[in-house]
Each structure stands twice: as structure tokens, then as C-alpha cells.
Amino acid sequence: MELIIQNLSKTYPNGVQALKNVNLSIPTGMFGLLGPNGAGKSSLMRTIATLQEADSGGIRLGDLDVFREKDEMRKVLGYLPQEFGVYPKVSAEELLDHFAVLKGIHNGKERKETVASLLQQTNLYDVRKKNLGGYSGGMKQRFGIAQALLGNPKIIIVDEPTAGLDPAERNRFHNLLSEIGENIIVILSTHIVDDVSDLCRNMAIINKGEVLATGEPLQAIEQMQGQIWRKFIKKEELAQHQTEHAVISSRLFAGKTIIHVYADARPGQEFEPVQPDLEDVYFATISGVTRKTSTPQQEVIA
Incomplete structure (x- = not known):
């Protein structure tokens, strides 16, 4: 069915x-x-x-x-x-x-x-x-x-x-x-x-x-390997990073701001690689930073 x-x-x-x-x-x-x-x-x-x-x-x-x-x-x-x-x-x-x-x-x-x-x-x-x-x-x-x-x-x-x-x-x-x-x-x-x-x-x-x-969620995560990078920043630095990088998400942790950036290569020395999860896939897709589309309408994760 x-x-x-x-x-x-x-x-x-x-x-x-x-x-x-x-x-x-x-x-x-x-x-x-x-x-x-x-x-x-x-x-x-x-x-x-x-x-x-x-x-x-x-x-x-x-x-x-x-x-x-x-x-x-x-x-x-x-x-x-x-x-x-x-x-x-x-x-x-x-x-x-x-x-x-x-x-x-x-x-x-x-x-x-x-x-x-x-x-x-x-x-x-x-x-x-x-x-x-x-x-x-x-x-x-x-x-x-x-x-x-x-x-x-x-x-x-x-x-x-x-x-x-x-x-x-x-x-x-x-x-x-x-x-x-x-x-x-x-x-x-x-x-x-x-x-x-x-x-x-x-x-x-x-x-x-x-x-x-x-x-499939697991395949979507696998496709994003090596493309998600993390950095701790000051809250007031967020706007600048959003201008310079493809920031897909930000959150507070222990009083500091963590950003996740989508990039094919390390976007800077202070960034560290992150094992992606479905949340990264979701935010990257919603924000429009992924462009590996098989049709004008949608990306097919296969």
C-alpha cells in the first residue's frame, strides 16, 4: 500500500x-x-x-x-x-x-x-x-x-x-x-x-x-558528513558570523552561544567539525543553504 x-x-x-x-x-x-x-x-x-x-x-x-x-x-x-x-x-x-x-x-x-x-x-x-x-x-x-x-x-x-x-x-x-x-x-x-x-x-x-x-533520515545525515562546523562565540558576535558564514543554528550552552555552520571546508581555525544529526539536516534545508537538488522543487535524499 x-x-x-x-x-x-x-x-x-x-x-x-x-x-x-x-x-x-x-x-x-x-x-x-x-x-x-x-x-x-x-x-x-x-x-x-x-x-x-x-x-x-x-x-x-x-x-x-x-x-x-x-x-x-x-x-x-x-x-x-x-x-x-x-x-x-x-x-x-x-x-x-x-x-x-x-x-x-x-x-x-x-x-x-x-x-x-x-x-x-x-x-x-x-x-x-x-x-x-x-x-x-x-x-x-x-x-x-x-x-x-x-x-x-x-x-x-x-x-x-x-x-x-x-x-x-x-x-x-x-x-x-x-x-x-x-x-x-x-x-x-x-x-x-x-x-x-x-x-x-x-x-x-x-x-x-x-x-x-x-x-531516509540516516542517509540524509550521512550525506552531510564533513559539512557541519561548530564554534563558541559571544552573543554580540552572532550577527557578524551570520553575515560571513552559512549559520544554520545557534543555541546557548553554559552562558555561551554555540553556532553550527554549513560549509564544505573548515570556515576558520576556531571552528571544529561536528558529527551531524537530523537537526542539522533540518536547519540546513529550511535555511536554504543546501543546493544539491535533483529537481527545481526538492532535494531527494537517496
Whole structure:
């Protein structure tokens, strides 16, 4: 099973072009859609989920034409949006049972078994009688995955799922997503680089509605070997370095500023080489300093 997105564009009534000729091939497994806030990730997810129309282009899931067969797409889709609300005075078991009815599971015995199985899978069975208002953020996200798994979907979309989770809940959620992504398409839309590096075999980097790069995270990192350099500087020196070098990121460490610079050769004696990671790939791509493109639209990491 593969999701094929071809020449997808979307402009909102206020004139904002959210998607610009997007082309992607998304295979079975975990796929990371990585980009900053406002990059167009949620617009793309809503379009795939048939929650909004595109201006042009098409989407296919296997033999299914998503735009022409919206109802069929919805039958095989699980969706956890960025803002997932719950009824605070209803238990997880009751609300999941209600969602199961809406999903078309009308047989009472089958529905009961399905609800129990999903609550077990998401590690919520022991708290199934507890009202959702008493759940932590991570528990609510796991409940969101439980409802997304109703009906044995072929594709699941999760939009910014780990934002605001503490490290322990984030790890639990990662383990759950990893298990789910073994047999179906799971699209993880996020601005958190570690989510993609930890979970995804394939990814795309998107910004301002355009896909800038696609490929495998490990290969992308390997391609950047020998091109990332680090230097400790004073805060007031940052502007000068940004003028003289391709500074892709800066951060504070022990009261000092560390900059990462993209360059084919050592940019100065005070710079030291750095083992690149996906964050370097991401910032270099977003900032536009990488120019090894195979097409005018995007870099293909292969």
C-alpha cells in the first residue's frame, strides 16, 4: 500500500498559499512530515483526511482516488488531529464505545471486544472507567490513537502528537506509534526533529507550503558528513558570523552561544567539525543553504 500525492496546491480565501505543487510517495511504515509551525503540514494532513478541498492535484491510496471516493477513504482512515478534544465527564471506555458505533461497529459483542483490545493496546485498560477529564496529556493522546485505530485503518495521520508531553509520556507514545507503524501507513506531522529521527524510516521536510527534501533520515545525515562546523562565540558576535558564514543554528550552552555552520571546508581555525544529526539536516534545508537538488522543487535524499 502506498499513498501518492501529485501536484497538490491549496490557497485559502485570505490569499495564503498553504500548499505549492506538493508531490510525495508515502509507503507502509512511519513517515515523518517535518517542518516549522505554519509550514503547511496541517493543511496537507487535513487535505489527505478529506476535511478540506485542494485547488488542484490529486491523492491516491493504492487504487483509491481520495478526492473522488471520500467516503471510502474515511472508512480506511484513522486521524488524530493537533487539537483533539474529549468529553471530560465521560470514561474512556464509554467514549471509545460511542466512537466505535460512529465507525460502523454495530454488533455489541464485537464492539465490546474491539474497545477492550484497543484500550489494552494503548495501555489504558486499567483506567478505562476513569473520566477523561482526569487523564494526563499523554493518556489523552493515547486515547486519541485508540479511536484512530477503530475499524482497522490502512492509514493513520497524527498531527503534532507529542507537543507538550513530558519525556516519559513521549517515550510511551513513541513506542505505541512504532508498534502501529509496522503494518500500515502512519504519517507523523511534527516540528520536533527528535520525533522523526527516533521513529521514521522515511521523511519529507516542508516549509512555506513546499516540499524541500525527501528521503531516509540516516542517509540524509550521512550525506552531510564533513559539512557541519561548530564554534563558541559571544552573543554580540552572532550577527557578524551570520553575515560571513552559512549559520544554520545557534543555541546557548553554559552562558555561551554555540553556532553550527554549513560549509564544505573548515570556515576558520576556531571552528571544529561536528558529527551531524537530523537537526542539522533540518536547519540546513529550511535555511536554504543546501543546493544539491535533483529537481527545481526538492532535494531527494537517496
